[in-house]
Every structure is written in structure tokens, then in C-alpha cells.
Amino acid sequence: MDTHNQTVQVNGREIPTDSEGYLHNLGDWSEDFARALAEQEGLALTDRHWEVIHFLRTYFHEHDVQAQVRIMVKHFSEKWGAEPGSNRHLHDMFPRGGPQKQGNRLAGLLRTKGEH
Template sequence: MAIEVNGMSVETDENGYLVNLDDWTEEVAVKIAEDEGIAMEAGHWDLVKFLRNYYKEYQIAPAVKVLTKAVASEKGMDKKEASEFLYALFPKGPALQACKIAGLPKPTGCV
């Protein structure tokens, strides 16, 4: 499968995740988000940047538990509020949907 971005074809797997992580650009993220029914706003970009930095450091996409804890800490929320905030941004699942938009591999394990 592939998506078209700025006249270029970007290869994705059957679930819409990038095959080559180096193909990611903000334009690719916007296209994937559109396909997911998401209009990217500041909160989305903040989480995408967090995910990309986390992946760069640990070579793995974080589980929802890690995302929730990070958001709670950063925004001064409790875990329930942070979870609701994440699901409001990425209704199909913060780890799965946000990682797809961030150009990261599909998270494994408990997502």
C-alpha cells in the first residue's frame, strides 16, 4: 500500500504504518492524520514530537501507560484526566493512532 504526499508515493503496510521510518515528514503526518479523520492541532503535534523523541531514545514506541504518565506529569493532570485527554486527541487509541501519525512502527504488547 502507499499514500500520496506532494506528488510522491510513500509506502505503508496493510495497517497504514510507514514501511520506511525515514519517509516521515510533517506533510506525511498530516496525510496519515487526514486518513484517520484527525485535523492536526498543537496538542497532536506535541504528542507526535514526544513519541518521535521517545522512539529515538529507546528504539521502541511507548505503551499507553507511559504516554499517560508523561502527559499527566507535563500537564499537571491525574492519570484519568491524562487518559481522557489522549483519547480525545486520538480516539482510536493514543498509542496505535498517534504512533502511526508519528511515523513509528505499530506498538507491540500492552497498548
């Protein structure tokens, strides 16, 4: 695996990430970082993307672990309805690795251990 470092330009500042776009320092996250990384990944963020990003950040802050996809599906199915909150729809929203990978990257969280 390629482990060299990259950066994301945020308001004239270079924010260091690993080769996949995960932050090295969780304190470097901002909504501007998420916007810049999403643009770099070709993703236009909608209000629903922001709901997922903020859910992931809140869940991590409260539990010290990333939310599993089944937890996201349960939460967003209850909030948005069965189809919009489904695993398939969440993966369609985050086409580069689903909500567990791309969502966590955009939320400024760590690379998920054990995910492939």
C-alpha cells in the same frame, strides 16, 4: 488480518504503508506525511497532537522502543495537568486506536507488538 500494502500521497509522492497506515520505511516520515495520514484518517491535528507526535518520536529515538501509554499519561499529566494528560483524554485525541496506535502511525513508528 489484511496485510496488503497501501500508500499515502505526500507532496506528489506515494509513501508505502501497510494496510493500517504504518510506514514500511521509517525514513519516509515527515510532518507532511503525518498531516496527510491524519487527513486520510479524518483527524485535524492541533498543537497538542503535534506535542504527542514529537514526544513519541523523541522517546523512540532515545529508547529504541515505543512509549507505553502509562509513560505518555505520566509525561502529559505533568505537562498539561491531570485531566488533559489523562488516558481518556489522550484516547479522545487519537480516536483510531489511541495514542499507542494512531499516535505511533502518525509519528511514523512501527506497529506496536502485542497491542490489540
